[in-house]
Amino acid sequence: MVNDYEDLLEKGMSEVPDEAGESERFELPVADTRKDGSKTVMTNFGEIADVISRDQDRFSKYLQDELGTSARVDGDEMILNGEIRRGNVQAKVKQFAEEYVFCPECESPDTEIVKEKGVEILKCQACGARNPL
Numbered sequence: 001m002v003n004d005y006e007d008l009l010e011k012g013m014s015e016v017p018d019e020a021g022e023s024e025r026f027e028l029p030v031a032d033t034r035k036d037g038s039k040t041v042m043t044n045f046g047e048i049a050d051v052i053s054r055d056q057d058r059f060s061k062y063l064q065d066e067l068g069t070s071a072r073v074d075g076d077e078m079i080l081n082g083e084i085r086r087g088n089v090q091a092k093v094k095q096f097a098e099e100y101v102f103c104p105e106c107e108s109p110d111t112e113i114v115k116e117k118g119v120e121i122l123k124c125q126a127c128g129a130r131n132p133l
Contacts, residue, residue: 029048029051033084033089035083040089045060045076045078047076062096063080063089067088069081100113103131104131106124110125111125
């Protein structure tokens with residue numbers, strides 16, 4: 001019986017991808033901002049949305065709500081009304097990732113947002129956890 005368990009464990013471990021559970025492979029980009037008159041331009045907005053695999057509209061609305069300003073997306077840039085410090089923008093990007101990207105159970109970035117019965121769920125592809133948003 002012990003051999004059966006060890007054989008099954010070995011078989012299961014051989015089927016797990018090497019990168020599963022390695023949070024070091026994911027690095028949240030730093031928000032690159034610059035002042036443009038009375039506006040703040042986040043020049044790598046599109047890149048960050050791609051890296052975290054989230055919809056630009058959701059990401060943009062979240063940042064606007066959290067930073068207390070309005071903005072518009074122009075290509076890969078997000079133009080925020082007002083002068084906002086880079087540290088504040090980066091803190092909100094990190095906060096978004098913690099709430100909408102990283103799994104609360106295993107902290108994997110391999111998640112997706114799915115809608116089930118009208119409720120948005122953060123579904124982890126690494127551990128299978130499902131958490132309502």
